[in-house]
Amino acid sequence: MTELVRQFADDPYRAHVPLGAFDGDALVGIAELEWERDDQARTAYLEMLGVVPERRREGIGSALLERAERIARDAGRPTLVLAADHPADAGSDGDEVLHAPQGDATIPAGDPPARFAVARGYALGQLDRVSVLDAAARADEFRSRLDGLAASARYRVRTWVDHAPDDLLDSLAVAHERMSVDAPSGAIDYELERWDADRVRDDERRTAAMGRTTLTAAAVAPDDTVAGFTVLSLPAGSPAVEQWDTIVLAAHRGHRLGMRLKLENLVLLEATDATRERVYTWNADENEHMLAINIDLGFRPFALESVWQRP
Structure with missing residues (x-):
């Protein structure tokens, strides 16, 4: 909680907008929107979007995304980028998969975050490999x-x-x-x-x-x-x-x-x-040079992160 409070404190360089969905006093969904405080910037980043498991498929995530899109547009940031996590071994043979424009990694098209993003007009722009090192x-x-x-x-x-x-x-x-x-x-x-x-x-x-x-x-x-x-x-x-x-x-x-x-x-x-005990790192799937360094050090696959943008 200390991290979140301090992160949302007044920042002269980057705007932070936390969003919460409540059912009475219960917090059932959250989102975090950020953008550079620069008159030339046109992009906002949805750094976090989540709904408690027992309340999914009720439109809460869609409502949070719509509110974030509206706030970003009103702030002069019409382009919105969002991210989601996937297991490193998600999917199986025969599953329909999605490819990013660069790199070799894929995610199952049927993963809930992928279906959520595609249904709302977002395109897969990048896949990041999340790796872990026993240090x-x-x-x-x-x-x-x-x-x-x-x-x-x-x-x-x-x-x-x-x-x-x-x-x-x-x-x-x-x-x-x-x-x-x-x-x-x-x-x-x-x-x-x-x-x-x-x-x-x-x-x-x-x-x-x-x-x-x-x-x-x-x-x-x-x-x-x-x-x-x-x-x-x-x-x-x-x-x-x-x-x-x-x-x-x-x-x-x-x-x-x-x-x-x-x-x-x-x-x-x-x-x-x-x-x-452990070091976690994030690298673009197409970043062959940095991935080679990490593999040489002993990093192993942990997860994938998909990054999406509305065309």
């Missing part, structure tokens, strides 16, 4: 693997917990901004997020207020600017870790920085909180 007591293994990455030795790696070094703030903001549009996006209209040093600090404060610990490893180029970074987010009171953004800027690719950064942050993870 407990593996720091020595990760350190050993780091020793074999001398090809990227001209880049320094700096790590920190929660608070980025002042001297990296400006170039770290550039890397965050590129992350918003450089990651594979399939047919989804992800829009540019405008970042500067103030937004980096605001994001740190907001995340800390949610009770999370944030671990970052950044590659620093010879000109002392951030060439790439990766972030692990540790929710309070959980054995799990979420892999957040990972990016290597285009000019610095080809030096195995992605693998090096992830290994450095996994070593930092055990040094910071050895009780954490």
Whole structure:
């Protein structure tokens, strides 16, 4: 609950609109709508849409979606993107399946979230693979693997917990901004997020207020600017870790920085909180390079996430 309260607190960069469906005093459905506070932005994202199991097929989800669409239009965001989760092994031989425009993964056309989205005019724009890594007591293994990455030795790696070094703030903001549009996006209209040093600090404060610990490893180029970074987010009171953004800027690719950064942050993870057992990550199904790194590290399939947009 602390996370939700803090997430919906006043945010100067991103609007958050929580929606709830009530039957009397009982909350039976929820949705969360977000968009960039940028006059040029035209897309809103429905980050969450759910109805309690015993109240499904009563039109509650449809009512929440319709309200979200209306709010987004009124806010000048006519394009709405929504997401849904599916088991990694959903479907069987003979099932009709849906393909995203890019990548090889599929989901059953008969999955309830897929039927819900298609019936309301949304098209499947991307599939993300959700993967999990058993990370407990593996720091020595990760350190050993780091020793074999001398090809990227001209880049320094700096790590920190929660608070980025002042001297990296400006170039770290550039890397965050590129992350918003450089990651594979399939047919989804992800829009540019405008970042500067103030937004980096605001994001740190907001995340800390949610009770999370944030671990970052950044590659620093010879000109002392951030060439790439990766972030692990540790929710309070959980054995799990979420892999957040990972990016290597285009000019610095080809030096195995992605693998090096992830290994450095996994070593930092055990040094910071050895009780954490698992790391979850989300990757576009067409992002072959990052998926190869994760498979090499030992990530295994956990689920699929579908992303939809009304054409």
